[in-house]
Amino acid sequence: MSEPRVLRIAMNGITGRMGYRQHLLRSILPIRDQGGIELPDGSKVTVEPILVGRREDKIRELAAKHDVEHCTTDLDGIIQDPSVDIVFDASMTSLRHQTLSAAIAAGKHLFTEKPTAETIDGAVDLAKKASAAGVTAGVVHDKLYLPGLIKLRRLVDEGFFGRILSLRGEFGYWVFEGEHQEAQRPSWNYRLADGGSMTTDMYCHWNYVLEGIVGTVKSVTSRTATHIPQRWDEKGERYDADADDAAYGIFDLETPDGDDVVGQINSSWAVRVHRDELVEFQVDGTHGSAVAGLQKCVAQQRAHTPKPVWNPDLPVTESFRDQWMEVPNNATFDNGFKAQWEEFLADVVAGREHRFGLLSAARGVQLAELGLQSAAERRTVDIPEITL
Incomplete structure (x- = not known):
């Protein structure tokens, strides 16, 4: 049997509550430790996480604790690294559009927490960029996997x-x-x-x-x-x-x-x-x-x-x-975050669109934005269809 394909994942914001507990501790590390996932053709794909954060002492501590070989505080540099296949983001929402835009421009596949942007225009912009670049983009929809x-x-x-x-x-x-x-x-x-x-x-x-x-x-x-x-x-x-x-x-x-x-x-x-x-x-x-x-x-x-x-x-x-x-x-039933990660990784290898991508995320940002408008104006707000 051939060796499994290894996908290198730059994991940004991994010191946060969700990034650490759900995505690193309960998803990516178990996928790594189980030897990866088996694909429909019988081949395997596994993962190699790269921890990314602003505090070097913290990410080095986590890397040592969980036997992760690589960590860095240089987000821009790791996005441009040609050996990196996927950029994951769980950092602050205010920084997400910039991070994901850079990853798309570098030809990386994306998996991200939400909201994907602070405004509907920013969220739609990301969906358009990813579609034009032909990268596989997944957005956390964990509750549907529970x-x-x-x-x-x-x-x-x-x-x-x-x-x-x-x-x-x-x-x-x-x-x-x-x-x-x-x-x-x-x-x-x-x-x-x-x-x-x-x-x-x-x-x-x-x-x-x-x-x-x-x-x-x-x-x-x-x-x-x-x-x-x-x-x-x-x-x-x-x-x-x-x-x-x-x-x-x-x-x-x-x-x-x-x-x-x-x-x-x-x-x-x-x-x-x-x-x-x-x-x-x-x-x-x-x-x-x-x-x-x-x-x-x-x-x-x-x-x-x-x-x-x-x-x-x-x-x-x-x-x-x-x-x-x-x-x-x-x-x-496995952990919901891990289940979606495994589906997303299979989509990356197959080169296909993930069913919960940036357009779905844009509709979520739209609902939040119009929900706040409804509350401010004390009225019902219709929701227009988003098209790319």
Whole structure:
């Protein structure tokens, strides 16, 4: 058997929370350590990460800890290195357009976190550049690779719901202010000048979830709030939190069959969780309903739907949660980030377009931008189709 092909990946922003935990620790290193992935023709491809960051001491420490041979603080130089096949970016959103543009100009394949740019014009510009250059570009759509949403999509494909009527989502948790207990999210998330915003952060996720489960987003009606106006940063210093820490959105959706569906998703870093998971989506249809988190999915068919009667004078005697059946796994699910990385790497070797690319990401940036416009103008905003 021939030796596996090695793809060298420059991993920028790897010292950040997502870059380190999900992309390096739970994706690229396991792919490397398992000997790569097997392709349909029986050949193999594996990976060689190159850690890229601004703090040399930090990336050297991570490289030594995880037996990574190469690291650098020279992002521009590694992008131009002819031995590098892929540029991955998980750095600050404000720097991403510049980084990805340079990578495209150098003929590199791309895999990136989102948002891909701070504005819709920047995101569309990247999609056009990558298309013209003929490189394979992938954008993280991790939630669609997780067990709960895979099972939810399976129900859609099998016609379980009949005609889909609505989708409702609840996301969020209490992020501590940082005064008495350390905040579990970085402080830049809550400063507009640093690119913070619940809408900017999460609407790009909700766009691909809505597209991946139900259909195209046609309009948005959004309301934002900064519920916690003062927080404390990593140094324990108080600062004004001027970015929205909650966004409440209603989305008009259209299925591939042309049916209209109402979507509603609440997102908040100032809410206490009374759910099974930190995010849950409920889809209701004429023939059945389902509720999915990131891992679990339960469903209720029309034939098994109980007939509750409203009577506020009597205590509830039935357990509504017990009336749902869990949707079985019927498969072995890997880490969602790793699963998408493996699909992307196979696309790079095959020279084909990744199904979740920069155009999909541009639609996510568009939804965030128009969501903020909707909130500012207190009105519904239609979403035009993006064409390259």
